[in-house]
Each structure stands twice: as structure tokens, then as C-alpha cells.
Amino acid sequence: MDNPLQTLPLFQLGPVPIMPAVVVTWAIMLVIVGLAILLTHRLSVVPGPVQAAAELLVTAVDAQIRDVTGAEPAPYRAFVGTLFLFILVANWSSLIPGITPPTATLETPAALAALVFVSIIWFGVKGAGVGGFLRGFALPNPAMIPLNILESFTRIFSMFVRLFGNVMSGAFVIAIVGSLAALLVPIPLMVLDLLTGAVQAYIFAILAMVFISSAVKKGAPENKET
Amino acid sequence: MSFDYWTLGFQAVNVLVLIWLLHRFFWKPVSGMIAQRQTNAASLLLEAEATRAKAEAALAKVAATRDGLASEREAMLAAAQAEAKATRATLLEETRAEVDTLNDAAKAARLRAAKTLKETAVEDAQGLAVTIASQLAARLTGEAVEAAFLGWLEQGIADLSADERDALGKGSSLDLVCATDPDEAAQERIKSVVAKALGAEPELRFRTDPSLIAGFEVHSPHFSLRNSWSADLARLSQALADSRKDLPPPDETQTDAA
Incomplete structure (x- = not known):
């Protein structure tokens, strides 16, 4: 049995190793973008079933953003929604035999967490300005600045570890069970992995939105006097 | 366990590109369509x-x-x-x-x-x-009635004017009408009364007219002296007829009641 924590590059582009997770991510990107182009190519005011489903997804993402932030979802929709879609598809790619989900490797969740970290800074500065964003670290009082800075890293790290751990463990368990009884036995675990993958995608996207919203709200003008 | 930073970078870029692509080809068009539908619905x-x-x-x-x-x-x-x-x-x-x-x-x-x-x-x-x-x-017949009428005849002739009496007396003849046929004695009495009344003795031609009822009348071509029940009744009837003209009109209330 291969060690799921140990991945080897598929090929080398000069000094750059191309890992399977990157190739699978490219495939996922192709599928998602291809479906998006195919879908939005024939948008109409009177939607068909597929367009209705797509609009339902957009509406659900907007509703979640609105519930979490209380703000208009348009600025956050692409980032949060894409995170959710990509993580969901990546997690569910484990159903394809021979495919290791990109999120089951360290690098992909780390990259996603890094993007969330950057987006927190981006949206925080965009919403409250640099001063406002930095003042958010001094809440509720300046003594909390070190802890708030530490928290901004640890919560990102927890996101990364949570996603990686859940997906990797699922893939690991399926691989172990599959090696012991390859026929039919892994199916319940795969179904559970589907649920875990959806829940983890949802949690990651919601947490990202919560952190972004927190950064924006902390730097908002009404919190300056606090 | 190994950590490849190239892969980290690749995945970060891949996700960024995916975010941009989906923003370009999915989120924006679909949300735009929803907004357009909402706008259309609102309109x-x-x-x-x-x-x-x-x-x-x-x-x-x-x-x-x-x-x-x-x-x-x-x-x-x-x-x-x-x-x-x-x-x-x-x-x-x-x-x-x-x-x-x-x-x-x-x-x-x-x-x-x-x-x-x-x-x-x-x-x-x-x-x-x-x-x-x-x-x-x-x-009412008999000598008394005859005598009464003879007296009334004499009185009637006497009441005439003298000219009228002369005209009667000098006339050729007079018709003396009786109700019944007079006998000789009666004729003589009548003649004597007439002669006495006229003062002359004209010729008398006796005629009988039962319609006189009783009495004596003298008629000439230009004169008549009526002295009979019939004449009296005619006068009475005429008087009554004249009196009818003076009758009061019928009582209106009684007429209406009738």
C-alpha cells in the first residue's frame, strides 16, 4: 500500500516537479470551467433545469454570505463560492478510482488556507483601510494584539489541518479497507467520504467568510472608538 | 511526509485562476441573470x-x-x-x-x-x-138649465156693443145652435129672448150640435156668441192651458231623487 502522505511527482518541468495533485487540479479546473462555460453559454430569462440548479447554487452561496456577513454578497461571491466548489469537487474526486484528491495532500489545503489568509488581508484593507484593518488587531484592547496576530495564523492553520486531516483520513481509511476487502466493502465508507467532503467544503468556505467578515467588521468605523 | 513548495505555489495559482475563470464564466453571468430576472419581475x-x-x-x-x-x-x-x-x-x-x-x-x-x-x-x-x-x-139638462143658458144668452147679447147688436139685428139670418133639438115652445122662447136682447127680430135658423152639451150659441158669418157648456169647457181648458205656462218648474231635488 502506498503511503498517502508520500507523493511522487508525475513528471518534471525542468527543476519543477509536477505532482499528481496539480494535474488533478488542472483536470478539475477544466471540468468546472468547461461546465460553467457550457452552462452560461445558453442562459435565458426562463431557466431550464440545469440553469435553475446553477441559479440555486448561486442563490444558496449568496444567502450564506448574507447570513454570515450581513453585507451584499457580490464582492465575496466568486472567492467563497469558488473555494466551496473546488474543495467539493476535489474531495469527491476520490470516488474516481486511482485518483487521490488534491485536498488529501498537504500542499493544496495549505495553498487554499494561504489564499484565505491573503483574502482576509485584502478584504479587510479594502473594507476598512490599512489603519482600520490594523486597528482590528487591537480589539478588544491593545494587549490582545499578539494574541490576535497569533490567532490570525493559527485559525488559518487549523483550517488547513482540518481540511487536510479529514480528507486524507478518509482517503487513507478507504485505501486500507480497499486493500483488505476491495469489493463492495469500501462503498459505505465512500458514501461517508462524500458526506465528509461536502461538509468540509462547506466548513472551509464558511470559515473563510467568517474570517473575512470579522476582519472587515473589526476595521469598520463604528469599532474605532472601542 | 514531504511538503513541496512548487506544488503549493501551483495550487495557489491554480485556485486563483479558477476563481477568476469562474467569476468570469459562472458567478457573474448567473448572478447577472438572476438580477435581470429580478429586475424584469420588478418591472x-x-x-x-x-x-x-x-x-x-x-x-x-x-x-x-x-x-x-x-x-x-x-x-x-x-x-x-x-x-x-x-x-x-x-x-x-x-x-x-x-x-x-x-x-x-x-x-x-x-x-x-x-x-x-x-x-x-x-x-x-x-x-x-x-x-x-x-x-x-x-x-145637467132640463128647463132650469135651459133657462139659465137663455139668461146667459140674453146677458151675452146685452154685453155686446151697440154696433155689434145692430149688426146682428140687421143681418140676414143667424144660426142658433142648440145641444138638443128644441121643440116649438123652446124655439119661441129662444126667439123672444134674442129679439128682446137685440131689439130686433132677425131670422133664426136652428141647428143642433150635441157637442155643445147644453146651451145656445149664435153664429153669423162674422160673429159668434158662444154660450154653452162646450164653450165654457173650452174656455176653461184654454184657461188651464194658459195657467200651465205659469206653472213653476219641477223641483230639482225631487227630480234628482226620482
Whole structure:
């Protein structure tokens, strides 16, 4: 049995190793973008079933953003929604035999967490300005600045570890069970992995939105006097 | 466990590119379509609201027109009722006048009929009275009656003017009409009375006329001295006829009651 924590590059582009997770991510990107182009190519005011489903997804993402932030979802929709879609598809790619989900490797969740970290800074500065964003670290009082800075890293790290751990463990368990009884036995675990993958995608996207919203709200003008 | 930073970078870039691509090809178009549908729905709602307001205005206009029609109808009905009332009053007035005229005419006809009936009754009563008197007078015969009539004859001749007596006395002949055939003695008595009254002895031709009932009459071509029950009854009848002219008109109330 291969060690799921140990991945080897598929090929080398000069000094750059191309890992399977990157190739699978490219495939996922192709599928998602291809479906998006195919879908939005024939948008109409009177939607068909597929367009209705797509609009339902957009509406659900907007509703979640609105519930979490209380703000208009348009600025956050692409980032949060894409995170959710990509993580969901990546997690569910484990159903394809021979495919290791990109999120089951360290690098992909780390990259996603890094993007969330950057987006927190981006949206925080965009919403409250640099001063406002930095003042958010001094809440509720300046003594909390070190802890708030530490928290901004640890919560990102927890996101990364949570996603990686859940997906990797699922893939690991399926691989172990599959090696012991390859026929039919892994199916319940795969179904559970589907649920875990959806829940983890949802949690990651919601947490990202919560952190972004927190950064924006902390730097908002009404919190300056606090 | 190993960590490849190239892969970290690749995945970060991949996700960024995916975010951009999906923003370009999925989130923006789909959300734009939703917004467009919401805008269309809002505009449709606005149009529906405007249409409803227009319909309500039209409905209010129709209601106002209907109210106007109702009031106009009421006014027309009131005018028609007033006209009908006036026409009815006029017709009643005309009818009442016509009825009064008819009543007057009927009353006049009744009065005329009553008068005629009364006159007829009086005439019949008078005729009956004359008839009764003539029948009673017809039973009064005899020398006393003859003597009385002779006396009245003599008095009648005496009451004539002298010229009339001369004309009678100098006439060729006189007709002396009796109710019954006089015998010789009676003729002589009559002649003597006439001669005495006239102062002359004219020729007397005796005739008999039972219609005289009783009495003696003298007739010449130009003169008549009527002295008989028949003449008396004729005079009485004439007097009664004359008196009918002076009769009071029939009592209206009694006529109406009748």
C-alpha cells in the first residue's frame, strides 16, 4: 500500500516537479470551467433545469454570505463560492478510482488556507483601510494584539489541518479497507467520504467568510472608538 | 511526509485562476441573470401595479359614469313622474269638466223630461177634468138649465156693443145652435129672448150640435156668441192651458231623487 502522505511527482518541468495533485487540479479546473462555460453559454430569462440548479447554487452561496456577513454578497461571491466548489469537487474526486484528491495532500489545503489568509488581508484593507484593518488587531484592547496576530495564523492553520486531516483520513481509511476487502466493502465508507467532503467544503468556505467578515467588521468605523 | 513548495505555489495559482475563470464564466453571468430576472419581475410588478391602478381608475370612471347615469335616470324619472302627474291632473280636470258638462246636460234633460212629464200629466189631468166636467154637465139638462143658458144668452147679447147688436139685428139670418133639438115652445122662447136682447127680430135658423152639451150659441158669418157648456169647457181648458205656462218648474231635488 502506498503511503498517502508520500507523493511522487508525475513528471518534471525542468527543476519543477509536477505532482499528481496539480494535474488533478488542472483536470478539475477544466471540468468546472468547461461546465460553467457550457452552462452560461445558453442562459435565458426562463431557466431550464440545469440553469435553475446553477441559479440555486448561486442563490444558496449568496444567502450564506448574507447570513454570515450581513453585507451584499457580490464582492465575496466568486472567492467563497469558488473555494466551496473546488474543495467539493476535489474531495469527491476520490470516488474516481486511482485518483487521490488534491485536498488529501498537504500542499493544496495549505495553498487554499494561504489564499484565505491573503483574502482576509485584502478584504479587510479594502473594507476598512490599512489603519482600520490594523486597528482590528487591537480589539478588544491593545494587549490582545499578539494574541490576535497569533490567532490570525493559527485559525488559518487549523483550517488547513482540518481540511487536510479529514480528507486524507478518509482517503487513507478507504485505501486500507480497499486493500483488505476491495469489493463492495469500501462503498459505505465512500458514501461517508462524500458526506465528509461536502461538509468540509462547506466548513472551509464558511470559515473563510467568517474570517473575512470579522476582519472587515473589526476595521469598520463604528469599532474605532472601542 | 514531504511538503513541496512548487506544488503549493501551483495550487495557489491554480485556485486563483479558477476563481477568476469562474467569476468570469459562472458567478457573474448567473448572478447577472438572476438580477435581470429580478429586475424584469420588478418591472412586471410595476407594470402590473400601473395596469391595476389604470384599471381601478377606469373602474372608478365607470362607477362615476354609472352614478351619473343613475342620477340622470332618477332625474328623468322624476321629470316623467312630474309630467305624468301634470298630465293626470289635466286629464282629471278635463274629465271633471266633461263630467260636469254631462251632468249638467243630463240634469237639463231630466228637468226637461220632468217638465214634459209634468205638463203631460197636468194636460192629461185637465183633459180628464174637462171630460169629467163635460160628462157631469151632460147630465145637467132640463128647463132650469135651459133657462139659465137663455139668461146667459140674453146677458151675452146685452154685453155686446151697440154696433155689434145692430149688426146682428140687421143681418140676414143667424144660426142658433142648440145641444138638443128644441121643440116649438123652446124655439119661441129662444126667439123672444134674442129679439128682446137685440131689439130686433132677425131670422133664426136652428141647428143642433150635441157637442155643445147644453146651451145656445149664435153664429153669423162674422160673429159668434158662444154660450154653452162646450164653450165654457173650452174656455176653461184654454184657461188651464194658459195657467200651465205659469206653472213653476219641477223641483230639482225631487227630480234628482226620482
